[in-house]
Amino acid sequence: MLKIDLRSDTVTKPSVPMRSAMAEAEVGDDVFGEDPSINRLQQIAAEMLGKEAALFTPSGTMANQICLRLLTRPGDEVICHQWAHLYRFEGSAAQTLSGLSFFPIPHPRGILSPDLVKPAILESNIHYPVTRVLALENTSNKGNGAVYPLENVKELAQLARENGLYLHLDGARMFNACLAGGYSPKELASSFDTISFCLSKGLGAPVGSMVVSTRENIEKAIRIRKRLGGGMRQAGFLAAAGIFALENNIDRLARDHERAQKLARALAELKGVLIDPSDIQTNIVIFDITPSGLSPEQALSRLGQLGLGVVPFGGNLLRAVLHLEISDQDVEEAISILQEVFQ
Numbered sequence: 001m002l003k004i005d006l007r008s009d010t011v012t013k014p015s016v017p018m019r020s021a022m023a024e025a026e027v028g029d030d031v032f033g034e035d036p037s038i039n040r041l042q043q044i045a046a047e048m049l050g051k052e053a054a055l056f057t058p059s060g061t062m063a064n065q066i067c068l069r070l071l072t073r074p075g076d077e078v079i080c081h082q083w084a085h086l087y088r089f090e091g092s093a094a095q096t097l098s099g100l101s102f103f104p105i106p107h108p109r110g111i112l113s114p115d116l117v118k119p120a121i122l123e124s125n126i127h128y129p130v131t132r133v134l135a136l137e138n139t140s141n142k143g144n145g146a147v148y149p150l151e152n153v154k155e156l157a158q159l160a161r162e163n164g165l166y167l168h169l170d171g172a173r174m175f176n177a178c179l180a181g182g183y184s185p186k187e188l189a190s191s192f193d194t195i196s197f198c199l200s201k202g203l204g205a206p207v208g209s210m211v212v213s214t215r216e217n218i219e220k221a222i223r224i225r226k227r228l229g230g231g232m233r234q235a236g237f238l239a240a241a242g243i244f245a246l247e248n249n250i251d252r253l254a255r256d257h258e259r260a261q262k263l264a265r266a267l268a269e270l271k272g273v274l275i276d277p278s279d280i281q282t283n284i285v286i287f288d289i290t291p292s293g294l295s296p297e298q299a300l301s302r303l304g305q306l307g308l309g310v311v312p313f314g315g316n317l318l319r320a321v322l323h324l325e326i327s328d329q330d331v332e333e334a335i336s337i338l339q340e341v342f343q
Helices: 016-023 036-049 060-071 093-098 114-120 150-162 174-181 185-189 215-227 236-248 253-268 296-305 328-342
Strands: 053-057 077-081 101-105 131-137 166-171 194-198 209-213 284-288 317-321
Touching (some): 016 236, 036 185, 060 131, 060 166, 060 194, 101 114, 131 150, 150 166, 174 253, 253 328, 296 317, 296 328
Parallel strands (some): 131 166
């Protein structure tokens, strides 16, 4: 039994106030467009991002795949980071369901720039796929929760427009990015044709993600969601959790960031760990245990026996994610456990 679960910010359970909102939610048949709670959630999401419309989906993977399907045709190519979620962590959904190819670009923090992207844009040639979409992930999961500077996003958007590309944002943790980057959701979203964001990560809802775009795109997205099996009926109680999350759990993300930085500073003092605390911008802490001489499996076993949960993240890397169920005391206990294993 894990006393302190830092495996992901998806492990949170609905709070008592959130459960109350769910229990009291008005519901209707959403396939007929008649669920008032879902309709309200979609309106709130669209207004927060300054877009015309939004669509509630069961998962972030479905949200991303709907967006890619909207913007592409089979055989098109998507430019993204080499560890982008929609490329490496969605079961090859885009390749299988939409017939897409990818041009993955390496960067240690997952933050692309015009200099990296421009050479990846293919000229028109019958031998090449058509470069159709530039997809950015903000924050970057494999990049230690790194955040795109707003000016960087604008430069990439200009490059995309100059070359006839659509721009998609995988904003699973976009509210973390906005807080850390010092910009608003509207400012970030203004550069993108489609945006997906998650309600069940740092925001604490039990399930669900949003697709946000133009009204025309969302009308098409409803049909794509249906094809993917995502049409839901009386799901307003899930939407009520999302509404509660958006209205109550965004500003508090800053506390997760502060606790992540505290954890990173403590890890940097351990002989068995390599980490640069200055890399930690949001709630994700990735650290290298090579100096400890332990394999990831050995480290996870020892940490788990002591009640601390983290996940392997490739090679000798482990990942910890701070979230709304982790208190200052939990962070202190986690540090003590890490000291016992890696000191």
